[in-house]
Amino acid sequence: MAYFLQQTINGLTLGSIYGLIALGYTMVYGIVGMINFAHGEIFMIGAFISLIAFTALGLIGITWAPLAIVLVLLIAILFTAAYGWAVERIAYRPLRGSFRLAPLISAIGVSIFLQNYVQLLQGAKLRTLPITVTGGVTLFEQDGFVVRISTIQIAIILLTVSLMGVLTVLIEYTKLGRSQRACEQDMGMAGMLGIDVDRTISLTFVIGAALAAGAGLMVTLYYGSVDFFIGFLAGVKAFTAAVLGGIGSIPGAMLGGLLIGLVEAYWGGYVSGAYKDVSVFAVLILVLTVMPTGLLGKSHLQKV
Amino acid sequence: MLKTLYASTAILVMLSGVANADVNLALVGPMTGQYSSFFDQMKHGAQAAIAAINASGGIKGQKIVLELEDDACDPKQAVAAANKVTSANAGGIIGHFCSSSSIPASEVYAEAGIPMISPGSTNPKLTDRGMKSVFRTCGRDDQQAAIAATAIVGKKLGSKIAIVDDKSTYGKGLADGVRSALNAKGVKQVLDDTVTQGDKDFSTIISRLKSANVDFVFFGGYFAEAGLLVRQAREQGLKATFMGGDGVAATEFGSIAGPASDGFLMTFYPDPRNNPGAAAIVKTFRDAKYEPEGYTLYTYAAVTAYADAVKRAGSTDGGKVTDELHKGSYDTVLGTMAFDAKGDPNMEPFVVYVWKDGKYTPMK
Numbered sequence: 001m002a003y004f005l006q007q008t009i010n011g012l013t014l015g016s017i018y019g020l021i022a023l024g025y026t027m028v029y030g031i032v033g034m035i036n037f038a039h040g041e042i043f044m045i046g047a048f049i050s051l052i053a054f055t056a057l058g059l060i061g062i063t064w065a066p067l068a069i070v071l072v073l074l075i076a077i078l079f080t081a082a083y084g085w086a087v088e089r090i091a092y093r094p095l096r097g098s099f100r101l102a103p104l105i106s107a108i109g110v111s112i113f114l115q116n117y118v119q120l121l122q123g124a125k126l127r128t129l130p131i132t133v134t135g136g137v138t139l140f141e142q143d144g145f146v147v148r149i150s151t152i153q154i155a156i157i158l159l160t161v162s163l164m165g166v167l168t169v170l171i172e173y174t175k176l177g178r179s180q181r182a183c184e185q186d187m188g189m190a191g192m193l194g195i196d197v198d199r200t201i202s203l204t205f206v207i208g209a210a211l212a213a214g215a216g217l218m219v220t221l222y223y224g225s226v227d228f229f230i231g232f233l234a235g236v237k238a239f240t241a242a243v244l245g246g247i248g249s250i251p252g253a254m255l256g257g258l259l260i261g262l263v264e265a266y267w268g269g270y271v272s273g274a275y276k277d278v279s280v281f282a283v284l285i286l287v288l289t290v291m292p293t294g295l296l297g298k299s300h301l302q303k304v
Numbered sequence: 305m306l307k308t309l310y311a312s313t314a315i316l317v318m319l320s321g322v323a324n325a326d327v328n329l330a331l332v333g334p335m336t337g338q339y340s341s342f343f344d345q346m347k348h349g350a351q352a353a354i355a356a357i358n359a360s361g362g363i364k365g366q367k368i369v370l371e372l373e374d375d376a377c378d379p380k381q382a383v384a385a386a387n388k389v390t391s392a393n394a395g396g397i398i399g400h401f402c403s404s405s406s407i408p409a410s411e412v413y414a415e416a417g418i419p420m421i422s423p424g425s426t427n428p429k430l431t432d433r434g435m436k437s438v439f440r441t442c443g444r445d446d447q448q449a450a451i452a453a454t455a456i457v458g459k460k461l462g463s464k465i466a467i468v469d470d471k472s473t474y475g476k477g478l479a480d481g482v483r484s485a486l487n488a489k490g491v492k493q494v495l496d497d498t499v500t501q502g503d504k505d506f507s508t509i510i511s512r513l514k515s516a517n518v519d520f521v522f523f524g525g526y527f528a529e530a531g532l533l534v535r536q537a538r539e540q541g542l543k544a545t546f547m548g549g550d551g552v553a554a555t556e557f558g559s560i561a562g563p564a565s566d567g568f569l570m571t572f573y574p575d576p577r578n579n580p581g582a583a584a585i586v587k588t589f590r591d592a593k594y595e596p597e598g599y600t601l602y603t604y605a606a607v608t609a610y611a612d613a614v615k616r617a618g619s620t621d622g623g624k625v626t627d628e629l630h631k632g633s634y635d636t637v638l639g640t641m642a643f644d645a646k647g648d649p650n651m652e653p654f655v656v657y658v659w660k661d662g663k664y665t666p667m668k
Contacts, residue, residue, distance in 0.1 A: 002515075003511065003515045006511045006514070006515075006540075007508060007511050010505075010507035010508055010511060011508075013507070014505055014507070119336070123340075124336040124337050124338065124340050125338065125340055125341060125556070126338050126528050126556060126560065128556065128559040128560050130559070130562060131535070131562045131563070136539065136540075136541070138541070144517060145514060145515050145517075146514070146541050148539075148540050148541045150539045150540070152539070219504070223504045223505070223532060223536075224532075224535065224560065224562070225504070225528070225531070225532060225560050227338055229338075229502065230504065233502070264508070265507070265508045267508075268508030268509060268512070269508045269511055269512055272497065272498070273468075273497045273498055273499055273508060273509040273512070274471070274497070274498040274500075276500070276508065277500060
């Protein structure tokens with residue numbers, strides 16, 4: 001029981017990160033019907049910006065962890081969102097209305113570009129951050145097995161819940177959210193009714209990138225090391241999460257993220273650490289063949 | 305008139321490069337990718353050795369020219385790099401670094417008859433396949449595994465032992481070696497598991513280690529995963545002693561793991577920086593503000609051995625140099641070194657080190 005609980009804590013932490021990235025995939029798919037394969041790279045850029053911001057804040061003497069984290073989150077969101085916006089403006093908008101595969105291919109190109117861009121600018125080495133958040137809470141002990149949740153795990157789950165809350169308010173109760181939902185239903189009609197479609201789509205990318213920046217910050221804090229390649233695996237896993245939850249569905253992305261995190265943790269915990277990633281991708285194949293609309297997705301057929 | 309003179313001078317300059325036959329040496333290793341810090345060590349070692357040889361007149365008047373090539377520790381890229389330097393007429397190869405790159409690349413060099421000296425590939429398979437032209441200046445993983453197992457049992461480092469590897473040629477080879485050496489001593493591990501290279505999250509495997517009540521973990525793999533593993537283990541409250549192999553010997557290990565690196569045990573070669581014969585060279589490095597850690601001096605020694613073999617053979621012909629390398633002994637920064645029939649050096653065995661404050665010192 002204690003062991004199960006510990007693996008659940010591990011899985012939920014991991015799942016929160018996947019869920020935040022998955023939101024970016026699902027929101028973009030919901031509105032423009034394309035898979036933004038460069039989203040994993042946006043997350044990686046978010047992680048790098050967090051690392052740079054931490055170092056910069058350290059230099060000017062801001063080292064009190066809660067303040068530093070909030071400031072870094074704001075900085076990371078600000079800069080990462082600029083990347084998200086630029087990618088949409090440069091690589092996707094000119095291709096809107098073109099044949100369906102064009103933006104998808106463009107997305108893969110952007111992904112390779114961003115990876116190499118960061119590799120050239122930041123080097124291929126693993127970049128590290130000294131441990132900023134320490135400590136943890138021992139929940140209970142059973143037969144010598146200590147169930148522990150570290151402060152950083154608590155912070156990750158809290159940050160995810162608050163970002164999710166902000167997003168829900170944004171989508172449900174603001175003008176921007178209404179425009180987004182309108183564009184999702186019928187872009188042409190929304191345009192005719194006076195909604196600035198281009199702006200709405202731009203902002204969707206910006207929000208997706210901001211959430212990915214949050215995930216990037218958490219990864220930087222949690223693991224303390226970042227390299228230019230982390231976007232790939234995290235991106236593919238988050239994509240799996242989005243598909244599992246039902247691509248296009250916002251609660252689905254979060255649920256899918258948590259489930260993927262738990263699948264990974266339970267598989268690694270009860271079967272073998274060797275095929276942890278395989279278990280995640282087995283889920284992807286299973287969902288695509290058996291239940292292509294996912295858990296919370298709408299059942300209108302669309303091909304990518 | 306002036307133009308003609310200018311053009312002919314330019315042509316002459318080009319010709320002179322060809323006329324003066326240099327000794328071409330290629331250094332191949334992970335110039336990019338997450339092991340690039342090891343290449344940095346190799347590059348410093350090779351360049352310093354070549355500068356010293358060239359400054360003292362080169363090999364019978366011929367200068368050594370170094371060409372750098374990247375294999376990113378990727379087996380496919382390693383073969384491509386091997387083909388590239390082979391067709392560029394390299395006389396000898398210093399490299400590669402990762403065993404998984406050195407093994408496939410060595411086949412290319414063996415076919416072309418070019419001698420290859422690896423400063424860092426420790427997998428036994430590299431020299432066990434009967435290729436005459438393959439050498440190394442470092443030890444072998446089976447020697448390393450035996451030393452690790454002796455330390456674990458002899459110093460009673462743990463009673464409930466887990467063995468974890470990263471599935472790489474090097475990591476798995478080392479972990480397998482430790483496992484069989486331990487089993488031969490009648491010690492059975494309580495848990496075997498693997499992680500994936502490039503993984504960042506080790507929380508699940510750590511919970512597994514915790515639930516098996518493990519008090520000692522041997523990790524076969526490189527510093528990036530080792531650092532994250534021990535860091536996350538301490539965060540989850542796992543108190544076991546960790547031990548790794550030579551792949552952990554990089555300063556980054558200390559910065560990745562932070563304070564969690566204290567007490568991490570590691571088998572590594574006897575530090576050549578302490579050799580009395582190396583003192584002058586070490587001083588030259590330190591004067592140039594570079595600390596010759598890790599593989600720096602192993603690469604230095606590889607270059608020295610190659611240059612001396614060319615000198616003795618009186619030719620850069622691959623076959624003749626190979627024969628020379630198998631004969632006699634070489635005075636290197638690592639001490640007097642002779643290669644056996646397989647191409648392995650007759651070196652001192654490995655030593656167990658312990659990490660503390662981002663540095664490693666021999667364990668007492």
